[in-house]
Amino acid sequence: MLSGARGVDGVPDVGVIDEGGLKGFVDINPCFSGIDRETILQLSNSVYSDEEYARLEREAKIINGDAHSNILSMDFTGYYVPHSAYFIGRDTPALTISRRQLKFNRKCHERFGGGRNIELLYHPLLQAIIIRTCDEGCGFAWRNAEGSPILNFSAKAFCGAVYEGQDWISGYSFRFRGIMRERGNSKAMIFFLDEPQIVADKAAKKAGDAVAEEQRHHPSRYIPYKNSELNEDSDTEEWKKRRNGMLYAMRKHRDKIVDGLSETDIAEPGVIVENPLIGGIPTRNEIRGELSRLLMLMQEV
Structure with a gap:
């Protein structure tokens, strides 16, 4: 794989x-x-x-609060x-995602250490991004020569896919806390995308003002950040629950996985x-073989 820090060379x-x-x-590679x-x-x-997949989908809904578990409900209910x-x-350590780019703060680099390259892993159902150490010939560079x-990494297509999957309002940026895990010689930093800190611009503050009256007696204000929350038929009780935080049982279940x-x-x-968007790409050996065949044909002529 050939990849550059600011973009991608080749496929x-x-x-x-x-x-x-x-x-x-x-x-x-998020830059692709x-x-x-x-x-x-x-x-x-x-x-x-x-x-x-059915079991994983069920588990993901439980973690995100979209489904109920009799086992979890027994653990510090409410x-x-x-x-x-x-x-x-x-x-x-924090990762900020905007509509067009990813930004790791300096604390990510300090805590993560490692070599010049990292790999980025994304699970659309579990709503998580993981970075991990890798050899220099893999992943993409997050340190220069x-x-x-x-x-900062330009990642318009990848960010667009994440925004669509999370149903985020496109005008907002979101920041996520990095959770470090080190096992032997392997390191990983995990960012859960369902617990965002909204990087508030004027649009976000205006959205917060729209619900300020209902929340004026609450110590923290919840700003709607999903497109579905802007619909007239949206369930206001759901975002009121999210304002309180995450259910302890769900956090405990997630921690066990991590x-x-x-x-x-x-x-x-x-x-x-x-x-699927590109199709099959020949290997280097296949390309060399085809070039050798063409060269032989040219020599025969």
Whole structure:
């Protein structure tokens, strides 16, 4: 795979983790423009059986509060914990996603360390982005040749796919807290996309003012950030619940998944798959073989 820090030279490989704790995560260069939401969903789903996917979909809905679990309901029923976005400060590793770019703050580089290149994994159903260490010939560069950190990455297609999947309002930017996990020689930093800190511009503040009257006695204000929340028929009770935080039982369930990651899980290479938007791309050996064949034909003439 040939990839550059500010863009992509050639066509990068797209991979999917097909086993282990990161199964279903799509390994993709976010700077590459040949990707969209449907393609990412298709690639992620391809490694699951129908039964596995149904179970994962159910689990994802429970974690996100869209489904009920009798087991989880027994664990501190009705108790909420603050969203992780409340704990993002100057010393917090954070990723900011806008409609056209990804931005890692300097604390991400300081905490993560590693070499010049990283890989980015994305799971559309679990709503999570993971970065992990990799060899220099893989992933994409997030340090320049001098070793200085690269903070901003143009990623219009990838960000568009994420915005569509999350139903985010396109005029907002969102910041996420990085959760570091280190197992042996493998490192990973996880960003959960369902707990955003809104980077408030004038439009976001105006949206917040629209619901300020209902929330004036509450210590924190919830700003609608999904397109579906702007509809007249939207369920205001749902965003009122999200204002309170995440259910403790759901956070505990998610933490078990994250803490259960092993060194093997983090380092799992997965498989290279064909990008449906582009089709099959010949390998270097196939290209060399074809060039040799053409050269022989030219010599015969």
